[in-house]
Amino acid sequence: MNKPIQSKLTQSPAWKALQAHQAEIANVHMRELFTRFPERAREFSLEAGALLLDYSKHRVTDSTLALLADLARQADVEGWRTRMFAGEHINASEDRAVLHVALRSALEAFPAGNDVVPLVRKAREGMRAFSDAVRGERLLGHTGKPMRTVINIGIGGSDLGPRMLTQALWRHADAPQSVAFVSNADPGDLAHTLAQAQPETTLIIVASKTFTTVETLGNANLARDWLVKALGSESAVKQHFAAVTTNIKAAGAFGIAAERCFPLWDWVGGRYSVWSSVGLPVAIAIGMDRFEDLLAGARAMDEHFLSAPLEANMPVLLALLGIWYANFFGAESHAVLPYAESLRELPAYLQQLEMESNGKGVDRDGQRVDYATVPVVWGSVGTNSQHAFHQMLHQGTHLVPCDFLVPAATTGAAAENALAQGAALMAGKDADLPYRRFDGNHPSSTIMFRDIDPHTMGQLLALYEHKVFVQGVIWNVNSFDQWGVELGKEIARTLSAQPAGGGAIAGLDASTNALLARLRSWRS
Ligand code: F6P
Numbered sequence: 001m002n003k004p005i006q007s008k009l010t011q012s013p014a015w016k017a018l019q020a021h022q023a024e025i026a027n028v029h030m031r032e033l034f035t036r037f038p039e040r041a042r043e044f045s046l047e048a049g050a051l052l053l054d055y056s057k058h059r060v061t062d063s064t065l066a067l068l069a070d071l072a073r074q075a076d077v078e079g080w081r082t083r084m085f086a087g088e089h090i091n092a093s094e095d096r097a098v099l100h101v102a103l104r105s106a107l108e109a110f111p112a113g114n115d116v117v118p119l120v121r122k123a124r125e126g127m128r129a130f131s132d133a134v135r136g137e138r139l140l141g142h143t144g145k146p147m148r149t150v151i152n153i154g155i156g157g158s159d160l161g162p163r164m165l166t167q168a169l170w171r172h173a174d175a176p177q178s179v180a181f182v183s184n185a186d187p188g189d190l191a192h193t194l195a196q197a198q199p200e201t202t203l204i205i206v207a208s209k210t211f212t213t214v215e216t217l218g219n220a221n222l223a224r225d226w227l228v229k230a231l232g233s234e235s236a237v238k239q240h241f242a243a244v245t246t247n248i249k250a251a252g253a254f255g256i257a258a259e260r261c262f263p264l265w266d267w268v269g270g271r272y273s274v275w276s277s278v279g280l281p282v283a284i285a286i287g288m289d290r291f292e293d294l295l296a297g298a299r300a301m302d303e304h305f306l307s308a309p310l311e312a313n314m315p316v317l318l319a320l321l322g323i324w325y326a327n328f329f330g331a332e333s334h335a336v337l338p339y340a341e342s343l344r345e346l347p348a349y350l351q352q353l354e355m356e357s358n359g360k361g362v363d364r365d366g367q368r369v370d371y372a373t374v375p376v377v378w379g380s381v382g383t384n385s386q387h388a389f390h391q392m393l394h395q396g397t398h399l400v401p402c403d404f405l406v407p408a409a410t411t412g413a414a415a416e417n418a419l420a421q422g423a424a425l426m427a428g429k430d431a432d433l434p435y436r437r438f439d440g441n442h443p444s445s446t447i448m449f450r451d452i453d454p455h456t457m458g459q460l461l462a463l464y465e466h467k468v469f470v471q472g473v474i475w476n477v478n479s480f481d482q483w484g485v486e487l488g489k490e491i492a493r494t495l496s497a498q499p500a501g502g503g504a505i506a507g508l509d510a511s512t513n514a515l516l517a518r519l520r521s522w523r524s
Contacts, residue, residue, distance in 0.1 A: 005367060005368075005370070006370060007363065007367065007369060007370050007371065007476070008476075009075075009369075009371060009474075009475070009476060010370055010371055012071075012074055013074070014067065014070040014071040014073075014074040015071065017067050017070065018064075018067050018068065018071060018324075018327075018328055019328065021063060021064060021067055022328040022329070025059060025060075025061065025064065026059075026329075028059070029440065029441050030057060030058075030059060030426050030427075030440070030441055030443075031426070031427055031428075031440065031441075033061065034056075034426075040056045041054065041056045043056070044056035044058070044060075046312055046314055046317065048300075048301065048304045048308070048314045048459070048463075049297070049300045049301065049304065049455075049456075049459050050297070050449045050450060050455065050456040050459055051314065051447055051448075051449050051456070051459055051460065051463065052446075052447070052448045052449065053314050053317065053318075053445060053446070053447050054445065054446040054448070055317060055321060055445050057422055057425070057426040057443060057444050057445075057446070058321055058324075058401075058443045058444075058445070059324075059329075059441065059443055060321070060324065064324065065311065065317075065320070066311075068320035068321075068323070068324060069310045069311050069316075069320070071320070071323070071474060072310050072316060072319075072320060072470065072474065073310065075473050075474045075476070076473070077310065077316065077470050077473050077474070078310070080469075080473045081305070081306065081469075084098050084099075084101070084469065085101060085111065085306065086111050086112065087099055087102075087111035087112075087113070087114050087116075087267070090478075090480070091269070091478060091480035091481055092364065092478060093478055093481045093483065094266075094480070094481050096266050096267055096480070097111075097114070097267040098267065098269065098272075098480050099111070099116060099265075099267040099268065100267075100268050100269065100272035100273065100275060100276075100465070101302050102116045102117065102120055102267075103120055103268065103275035103276050103295070104275050104295040104296070104298040104299045104302065104458070104462075105117065105120075105299065105302075106299060116265070116267070119263070119265065120276075123262060123263050123276065123277055124288075124292075126262055126263075126277075127262060127277055127279075127280055127283050127288060127291075128283075128288040130242070130260075130262070130280070131280065131283040131284045131287070131288050131291075132287075132288065134147055134150065134175070134177065134203060134284050135175045135176065135177070135284060135287060137176060139203070140239070141200050141201060141202075141203075141236070141239050141240055142200065142231045142233065142235070142236035142239045142240065143200045143231070145200050145201050146176075146201065147177055147201055147202065147203040148176070148177055148178070148197075148198065148201035148202070149177060149178055149180065149196070149197040149198070149201060149202045149203070150177050150178070150179045150180070150202075150203045150204075150205065150281055150284055150285075151179075151180045151181070151182055151193055151194075151197065151202060151203070151204045151205070151223070152179070152180070152181050152182070152205045152207055152280075152281045153182045153183075153190070153204060153205065153206050153207065153216055153219045153220050153223060154181075154183060154205075154206070154207030154208055154213075154216055154244075154278075155183040155184075155208075155213060155215045155216055156183075156213075156270050156271070156352060156356075157209070157269065157270025157271040157272070157273050157274075157278070157352065158207035158208055158209060158213075158216065158244070158270060158273070158278055159181055159183040159207070160271075160345070160348055160349045160352050161271075161273065161274025161278060161279070161349060161461075162181070162207070162274060162278060162279055162280070162281045162282050163181040163183075163345055163349075164343075164345035164346055164348070164349040165274060165279070165282045165294070165457060166179050166181070166281055166282055166285050167342055167343075167344065167345050168342050168343055168345070168346070168452055168457055169282070169285070169286050169290070169342075169452065169453070169454060169457065170285075170342055171342070171410070171452070172286045172290055172453065172454060173285040173286050174286070174287065175284055175285050175286075175287070177203075177284060177285075179281045179284060179285045180193045180196075180197075181193075181281070182219050182223075183215065183216075183219075184215065185214070185215040185218060185219075187218075187219075187222060189219070190219045190222055190223060194223065194226055199226065199227050199230035199231055199236075199240075200230075200231065202227070202240060203240060203241075203242065204220070204223050204227070204240060204241050204242070205241075205242045205243070205244060205280055205281060206220045206241065206242070206243045206244070206245075206251070206254070206256065207243070207244040207245070207278055207280075208243075208244070208245055208247075209245060209246055209247075209264050209268075209270050209273065210245070210246065210247055211243070211245045211246075211247035211250035211251055211254075212247070212250070214489070214492070214493070217254075220241075220254065224237055224241070224254075224255070227240055227241075234255070237254075237255040237256070238255065238256070238257045238260070241254075241255065241256045241260065242256065242260040242261070242262065242280070243256045243260065243261045243262065244261075244262045244263075244264060244276075244277040244278050244280055245261060245262075245263075245264060246263070246264045246265060246266060248261045248263075262277035262280060263277060264276050264277055264278065269480050270482075271352045271353050271356055271357065272353075272465060274461070275294075275295060275298060279291060279294075282294070286454065290454045291454065293453070293454035293455045293458070294454040294455065294457055294458040295458060296455060296458065297454065297455035297456060297457060297458020297459040297460075297462070298458035298459065298461065298462035299458070299462075300455075300458070300459055301314075301315070301458070301459045301462035301463050301466065302462060302466075305462075305466045314463055315462075315463050315464075315465075315466030315467045315469070315470060316466075316467075316470050318403075318445065318463070318464075318467040319466075319467045319468075319469075319470035319471045319474070320470075321401070321443075321445065322334060322375070322401070322467070322471060323471060323474055323475075325375075325399065325401045325443065326372045326373075326374075326375045327371055327372055329399055330372075330399070331375055331398075331399045331400065331401055332372070332375050332376060332398070333375045333376040333377070333378060333398065333400050334354075334375045334376070334377050334378075334400065334401050334402075334403070335377075335378055335379045335393065335400050335401070335402040335403070336350050336377060336378070336379035336402075336403050336405070337379050337380070337381070337382050337385055337402055337403065337404050337405065337418070337421075338379075338381055338382070338405040339381070339382040339383070339404065339405065339406050339407070339411055339414040339415055339417065339418040340381065340405070340407050340410070340411045340414065340452060341381055342452055343381060343405060343407075343452065344380075344381045346379075346405070347377070347378065347379035347380060349461075350377055350379075350464055351377045351378070353464055353465065353468055354374050354377045354464070354468055355374055355376070355377055356482050356484075356485070357374070357468045357472060357479040357480070358373050358374035358468060358471055358472050358475060358477060358479055359373065359374050359484060360373055360374075360475075360477035360478065360479075360484075361373065362477070363475070363476040363477055364476050364477065364478055365476070369475065369476075369477070371475070373471075373475045373477060374471065374475075379402075379403075382404070382414060382417060382418055382421065383413075383414050383417045386417065386421065390421065393421075393425060393442060394424065394425060394438055394442070395435075395437075395438065395439075399442070399443075400442070401442075401443045401444065401445075402421075402422075402425065402442070402443070402444040402445070403444070403445050403447060404418045404419075404421065404422050404444055404445070404446045404447070405418075405447050405460070406418045406419070406446060406447065406448045406449075407448075407449055407450070407451055407452050407456075408448065408449070408450050408451070409450055409451040409452075410451065410452070418446070419446070421444075422444045422446050424438065424440075425440065425442035425443075425444055426440055426441070426442065426443075426444065427440045428440020428441065428442075447460070447463075491508070491512075494508070495512075495516055498516065500520045500523075500524060501520070504517075
């Protein structure tokens with residue numbers, strides 16, 4: 001591993017100015033900032049579309065924000081933004097454009113010189129026709145019955161987005177089908193789901209950008225066996241399976257009819273793909289019109305990201321605040337706390353989005369970085385989280401900036417609890433007994449919105465996508481590849497290929513060889 005050298009970033013004027021400023025502000029309590037500047041709450045809040053961001057409970061002043069904006073300018077965030085929207089191959093290690101924004105664009109042609117809009121529109125028309133047919137009970141199975149259960153088999157970006165949105169938007173779901181998700185290599189995941197389905201009335205969507213992912217193909221093969229065995233005919237596969245993939249050939253070889261293959265392209269990263277055919281289960285659950293509302297919400301955030309000045313740009317602000325704590329306060333994690341049961345899958349979705357994108361230790365120039373990149377993103381739904389780990393947020397030894405996501409409607413007292421947590425974390429409370437003392441000064445952002453509807457969810461997810469983009473630009477990493485997942489896959493293949501009693505695998509460490517031997521003996 002090449003050693004970190006002093007990077008341009010940590011030697012840069014904007015970085016050094018922030019370091020000096022941090023030393024001045026590190027011991028200032030936010031309570032004091034609120035007392036000194038009564039306008040703080042109004043000044044440090046921003047509305048974009050349906051989202052209200054309150055960022056006043058942060059350890060920042062006007063000067064901090066100006067210095068952070070300097071850092072963004074120095075990194076040429078605006079230039080990189082232009083390059084992404086122009087379809088330049090900013091995913092350099094894979095020589096690919098990054099055009100998930102084209103999936104929700106309203107432009108007639110986009111981007112210039114490599115117009116992908118006709119492809120996107122055609123795919124969306126296909127999604128509409130198919131989802132309408134499923135919802136309208138016109139899509140019939142092998143025995144002539146309409147579908148009752150839709151099962152999406154995929155993993156990572158081919159699972160987390162549609163899974164999370166189907167859950168989040170359940171109040172808008174009016175399909176006669178139930179929609180389920182299977183992702184895990186543990187066959188128990190599929191078995192549990194199939195136990196609640198009837199083969200005659202089950203539609204299975206195999207979502208895999210590459211159509212080579214071991215977990216997905218393993219589950220798809222098991223599901224095909226289950227179907228064929230129950231219906232007594234291989235030809236049932238064509239009626240009960242659909243695919244979402246770039247690899248139409250492999251899907252065809254699996255037995256999925258060409259007209260049931262929904263496209264994806266190499267310029268859409270898995271974790272950015274929920275806007276594409278990967279969203280098919282969502283479109284089936286809520287209908288294509290509402291799915292288009294989701295895209296319109298994301299588009300509204302794209303427009304805000306493109307046009308708002310950096311200082312009043314919501315994704316830029318979230319990115320800069322994250323950098324402030326990760327790089328200047330040493331915060332090693334970041335908590336996402338949605339205060340709505342239906343957003344319970346959101347932390348997992350954001351974990352992939354943020355950590356697979358910016359969990360990089362080598363910069364775009366191939367140098368090891370000498371600064372922290374993405375912190376550990378974790379979280380859970382409030383108020384449950386309060387009774388699990390908020391003790392640590394309030395009185396523990398780690399600095400954990402939090403995002404409170406607060407829908408106003410339908411969440412009852414959960415919303416007030418979110419506000420109470422933000423207030424307590426910020427202000428703290430004095431007490432005589434040390435264990436009753438709350439130091440406070442724990443930073444949080446509050447993102448509040450009226451309701452969890454498709455348009456708002458589109459804005460919210462695009463907000464985080466662009467936050468990740470801005471952080472990647474400043475950290476000078478490629479946010480759009482994921483080479484770090486390859487080594488484990490490779491070793492897993494070797495372990496799986498080793499026959500029972502096959503002895504130690506050459507080149508593999510003694511610990512893993514011993515564990516594999518024990519695993520095999522316990523199984524036999
Ligand atoms: O975990 C690695 C990864 O490549 C993710 O980036 C991706 O979302 C997931 O696997 C699934 O890949 P595919 O859609 O090709 O099956």
